[in-house]
Amino acid sequence: MSRQKFIDRERELEFLERAYSSDRAEFLVIYGRRRIGKTELLLHFARDKPHVYFLATERPYRDNLRELQRLLSEFLGDRLFGKVTFEDVDELLMAFAERIGDEKVILIIDEFPLLIEHHRPVLSLLQKAWDLKLSETRIMLILCGSSVSAMESEVLAYKSPLYGRRTGQWRLTEIPFFHIGEFLPGYTVENIVKVYGITGGIPAYLLQFDPKKGFDENVVENVLSKGAFLYEEAEFLLREELREPANYFAILQAIASGRSRFGEIVNSTGLDKSLVSKYLAVLQRLGIVEREVPVTATLKEASKRGLYSIADNYFAFWFRYVLPNKGYLEAGLAEEVWERSKSDFNAYMGSVFGKLIRIPEVFLRLTGFRFTKLGRWWRKGEEIDLLALNEMGRRALLIEVKWKELSEREARGILKDLERKAGLVGLEDWGKNYGLVAKSLEGKKELRAEGWLVWDLEDFKEKG
Missing domain, CATH: 1.10.10.10 (Winged helix-like DNA-binding domain superfamily/Winged helix DNA-binding domain)
Incomplete structure (x- = not known):
C-alpha cells in the first residue's frame, strides 16, 4: 500500500501484539484471498521487532530452503551458519532455534502453500521441528498463505500433520467500509x-x-x-x-x-x-x-x-x-x-x-439498534430489505434500502408500505420500528419528528 499510510487492521494488529507479548512459543496461521493485505499487515506488525521474513516462490524446494537459510544466517549475523549443509527444513529450523535461545524472534513464512506444492513432506518436517525444538523456545512462527483452500485443507484441517500445533489463526477479510x-x-x-x-x-x-x-x-x-x-x-x-x-x-x-x-x-x-x-x-x-x-x-x-x-x-x-x-x-x-x-x-x-x-458493523453504527438476527425477509413475492430482530427484548427494526434520491412524499409511501408488510412477517407481539435508508432523502427532520427512522449518505459522513 505504497500510495498511502497503512490503513486500519486494528483488530488484527491487536491479535498479533497479544501473541507477541506471551512468554511461550507461538504458532500462528494467517491466511486470506490474494490482494487482501496479509503481507503488508505482517511487515507492519514486525517492522520494529526482531524478525525474519521469508517469501516462498515457485522455485524448487531446495532453492527455497537455501534462501531461507541465507535469511536466517543474515539475521544471526553468522556467515558460517549460511554454509552449513542442512538436509531439510526441520534441521534448519531446529538449528536456528538453538541459536536464538530465549530471544523473542518472529519468523514469517509467506506463501507457505508453495512449499507444500513442491515438497509435501514439509508439513511433517515442520511438525517435527515444532514438537522437538521450536515449541520450547519463545519463537513466534507465522505461516501465511493466499490459497484459502490449501491453507484450510493442508494446514488447518484435522488430517494435517500440523493440526493441534497452532496457537492461533486469523482469516484476513476486507477493510471495513x-x-x-x-x-x-x-x-x-x-x-x-x-x-x-x-x-x-x-x-x-x-x-x-x-x-x-x-x-x-x-x-x-x-x-x-x-x-x-x-x-x-x-x-x-x-x-x-x-x-x-x-x-x-x-x-x-x-x-x-x-x-x-x-x-x-x-x-x-x-x-x-x-x-x-x-x-x-x-x-x-x-x-x-x-x-x-x-x-x-x-x-x-x-x-x-x-x-x-x-x-x-x-x-x-x-x-x-x-x-x-x-x-x-x-x-x-x-x-x-x-x-x-x-x-x-x-x-x-x-x-x-x-x-x-446489512453488514453488522455498518448497520450498528448507522442505527444503534442491538440485534440478535439481521438479514433480508421475503415470502410469496413480498420482500423487506432489512429485518433486525432483538429476540431478548422482542423488538424488531424493519428497514427499506433505496439507492435513490427520494422526496418526502416518496419516503412516506415506502414507510407506509413497510408497515403493511410488517403484518406479513408474524411478529404480532413484538415492538416495531420502521426505517428507510436512501442515497438522499428530503424531509428527514419532519419524518424523524413523527417517529420514522430515516438515514441517507449525509448520515454516513457523520458516522465515518
Missing part, C-alpha cells in the same frame, strides 16, 4: 460507495483508483481497459485457486445474470446437481458466493428457500460488466461500454447498497 474513504481523499460518500461496489474492501483494488481522477475515469482506465490490473484479475484468481475453473465460471455467470435459486443455476449451467452443489460449497467457503435465507426462516425452511448471490463485489462487477462485454473491451471500446452500462450500474448499486447496510 468506514475506512475506505482513507484510500480516496476528496471523494464524496456517494462515490466511495460506488467504488466499494466495484472493489469491495480489498486494499490492492482500492489502490488502483486514483483519488485525483473522477469515478468514471477510474472505472474506464483501471477496470474496463485491456491491460489494467483489474481487467483480468477475476480470471487469474479463479484459475489459481480452483481446479476446474470453467465450471465455476459457468456457475458465476448464471448467478450474475440473475439466476439465484439452485434449480435455476443447475438448468443454466447444464451441470449435474451434485456437481453444482459441490462447486457452490467451494465458492461459499472462498467468500465469493453467499446463500441467503429469510431471517425468520426455521431450519427446515432454510434448507429449501435459499437464494444465491455473488458476495464479493469485485467478482459481481466483473461478471456483470467485464466478461459479457469482453469483445468490445478487447477492441478498445471501454468508454462506450461504460456509457452504455451506467443505467444498469445504478440498478446494480441498489443491491450493493442493500448488502452494505
Whole structure:
C-alpha cells in the first residue's frame, strides 16, 4: 500500500501484539484471498521487532530452503551458519532455534502453500521441528498463505500433520467500509460507495483508483481497459485457486445474470446437481458466493428457500460488466461500454447498497439498534430489505434500502408500505420500528419528528 499510510487492521494488529507479548512459543496461521493485505499487515506488525521474513516462490524446494537459510544466517549475523549443509527444513529450523535461545524472534513464512506444492513432506518436517525444538523456545512462527483452500485443507484441517500445533489463526477479510474513504481523499460518500461496489474492501483494488481522477475515469482506465490490473484479475484468481475453473465460471455467470435459486443455476449451467452443489460449497467457503435465507426462516425452511448471490463485489462487477462485454473491451471500446452500462450500474448499486447496510458493523453504527438476527425477509413475492430482530427484548427494526434520491412524499409511501408488510412477517407481539435508508432523502427532520427512522449518505459522513 505504497500510495498511502497503512490503513486500519486494528483488530488484527491487536491479535498479533497479544501473541507477541506471551512468554511461550507461538504458532500462528494467517491466511486470506490474494490482494487482501496479509503481507503488508505482517511487515507492519514486525517492522520494529526482531524478525525474519521469508517469501516462498515457485522455485524448487531446495532453492527455497537455501534462501531461507541465507535469511536466517543474515539475521544471526553468522556467515558460517549460511554454509552449513542442512538436509531439510526441520534441521534448519531446529538449528536456528538453538541459536536464538530465549530471544523473542518472529519468523514469517509467506506463501507457505508453495512449499507444500513442491515438497509435501514439509508439513511433517515442520511438525517435527515444532514438537522437538521450536515449541520450547519463545519463537513466534507465522505461516501465511493466499490459497484459502490449501491453507484450510493442508494446514488447518484435522488430517494435517500440523493440526493441534497452532496457537492461533486469523482469516484476513476486507477493510471495513468506514475506512475506505482513507484510500480516496476528496471523494464524496456517494462515490466511495460506488467504488466499494466495484472493489469491495480489498486494499490492492482500492489502490488502483486514483483519488485525483473522477469515478468514471477510474472505472474506464483501471477496470474496463485491456491491460489494467483489474481487467483480468477475476480470471487469474479463479484459475489459481480452483481446479476446474470453467465450471465455476459457468456457475458465476448464471448467478450474475440473475439466476439465484439452485434449480435455476443447475438448468443454466447444464451441470449435474451434485456437481453444482459441490462447486457452490467451494465458492461459499472462498467468500465469493453467499446463500441467503429469510431471517425468520426455521431450519427446515432454510434448507429449501435459499437464494444465491455473488458476495464479493469485485467478482459481481466483473461478471456483470467485464466478461459479457469482453469483445468490445478487447477492441478498445471501454468508454462506450461504460456509457452504455451506467443505467444498469445504478440498478446494480441498489443491491450493493442493500448488502452494505446489512453488514453488522455498518448497520450498528448507522442505527444503534442491538440485534440478535439481521438479514433480508421475503415470502410469496413480498420482500423487506432489512429485518433486525432483538429476540431478548422482542423488538424488531424493519428497514427499506433505496439507492435513490427520494422526496418526502416518496419516503412516506415506502414507510407506509413497510408497515403493511410488517403484518406479513408474524411478529404480532413484538415492538416495531420502521426505517428507510436512501442515497438522499428530503424531509428527514419532519419524518424523524413523527417517529420514522430515516438515514441517507449525509448520515454516513457523520458516522465515518
